Amino acid sequence: MTAPAPLDPIAVRRAVEAALAEDLGRAGDITSAATIPASAVARVVIAARQTGRLAGLQLAEAAFRSLDPAISFKAEVEDGARLTAGEVIARIEGPARAVLSAERTALNFLGHLSGVATETARYGDLIAHTRARICCTRKTTPGLRIFEKYAVRCGGGSNHRFGLDDAILIKDNHIAVAGGVEAALRGAKSSAGHLLKIEIEVDTLEQLDRVIAEGADVVLLDNMSPAVLREAVERIDGRMLAEASGNVSLDTVVAIAESGVDLISVGRITHSAPTLDLGLDVAVA
Incomplete structure (x- = not known):
C-alpha cells in the first residue's frame, strides 16, 4: 500500500x-x-x-x-x-x-x-475476502489520537470520527436520555448541517427497524451475533452503512465480516x- x-x-x-x-x-x-x-x-x-x-x-x-x-x-x-x-x-x-x-x-x-x-x-488481512473494513474508535492514548489514527491508516484500516465535534454518534445513553430512537434522531437531524453524518447505535433488531423507518447515515450494530448481524444487513438493504462493534477479536472478526457489514470498529487496535x-x-x- x-x-x-x-x-x-x-x-x-x-x-x-x-x-x-x-x-x-x-x-x-x-x-x-x-x-x-x-x-x-x-x-x-x-x-x-x-x-x-x-x-x-x-x-x-x-x-x-x-x-x-x-x-x-x-x-x-x-x-x-x-x-x-x-x-x-x-x-x-x-x-x-x-x-x-x-x-x-x-x-x-x-x-x-x-x-x-x-x-x-x-x-484487515483476516477479512480481506469480504467487503468489510476495519476502523478505529476514540479509545486512544490521550494526546496521541491523531498519530494513532494515522497508524491505523498505515495498517490499511479506516478512521472513525476523530472527536466529539466531527460527527454525530448517538449511543444508548443518548437514546435513553433523549426519550427514544425517534426523538434522538429527530433532534440530531434538526441541528446537523448538510455535511454532517449521523450514526446511531442499536442493540436489537426492533430498534434497527425504528432507525430504518426514521433514517440515518450509519447504524452501529452493537454486540450482535453473526446470525443477527446477517439479518440486520438484510433489513438495512443498502439504505445506510452497517457498522458492527462490541468485543471484536481476531477470533471473531471473520464471522462478523462475513455477515455482510460494511465496517467493523475495533478498540483494541489502538488501546491494546x-x-x-x-x-x-x-x-x-
Missing part, C-alpha cells in the same frame, strides 16, 4: 518537543554529555526485529532533527510498508550526543505507532496494540 497523506508538521513538532522535554528533564542527557566527546559522529540504523507494518517515520525524524538540524535521516521504506525481521527502516548520521539523546523518543513513537499499524493489518520491536544500532566514527 502507499503511505497515507503526511501528518500535520505542526502537530508532529509539538508532540515531539513535549516528549523530548519529558525525557531530557532539567539537565538534559547527562550520560551522553559525560561519556561522548562533543565532536563525535554517530552512524545509526533503525531496523525491525520482527515482522509488522511501519508507522511514525515523521515523528522519528523530527525527534532526531529537533535536537540537531545537522542530523541526516534517510528512510529506506515508507510508512505503511510491510516489514520483515532485520529489515533496515532508516539510516541516521550526525552529532553523536544528539543522536543518542533522541534515540528513545524516536523509537517510542515509531514502535508504538508501528504496533498499532501492525495490529490493524492483522485484522503491542509495541513493534524495533532496534537502533550505532557505529561511532
Whole structure:
C-alpha cells in the first residue's frame, strides 16, 4: 500500500518537543554529555526485529532533527510498508550526543505507532475476502489520537470520527436520555448541517427497524451475533452503512465480516496494540 497523506508538521513538532522535554528533564542527557566527546559522529540504523507494518517515520525524524538540524535521516521504506525481521527502516548520521539523546523518543513513537499499524493489518488481512473494513474508535492514548489514527491508516484500516465535534454518534445513553430512537434522531437531524453524518447505535433488531423507518447515515450494530448481524444487513438493504462493534477479536472478526457489514470498529487496535520491536544500532566514527 502507499503511505497515507503526511501528518500535520505542526502537530508532529509539538508532540515531539513535549516528549523530548519529558525525557531530557532539567539537565538534559547527562550520560551522553559525560561519556561522548562533543565532536563525535554517530552512524545509526533503525531496523525491525520482527515482522509488522511501519508507522511514525515523521515523528522519528523530527525527534532526531529537533535536537540537531545537522542530523541526516534517510528512510529506506515508507510508512505503511510491510516489514520483515532485520529489515533496515532508516539510516541516521550526525552529532553523536544528539543522536543518542533522541534515540528513545524516536523509537517510542515509531514502535508504538508501528504496533498499532501492525495490529490493524492483522485484522484487515483476516477479512480481506469480504467487503468489510476495519476502523478505529476514540479509545486512544490521550494526546496521541491523531498519530494513532494515522497508524491505523498505515495498517490499511479506516478512521472513525476523530472527536466529539466531527460527527454525530448517538449511543444508548443518548437514546435513553433523549426519550427514544425517534426523538434522538429527530433532534440530531434538526441541528446537523448538510455535511454532517449521523450514526446511531442499536442493540436489537426492533430498534434497527425504528432507525430504518426514521433514517440515518450509519447504524452501529452493537454486540450482535453473526446470525443477527446477517439479518440486520438484510433489513438495512443498502439504505445506510452497517457498522458492527462490541468485543471484536481476531477470533471473531471473520464471522462478523462475513455477515455482510460494511465496517467493523475495533478498540483494541489502538488501546491494546503491542509495541513493534524495533532496534537502533550505532557505529561511532
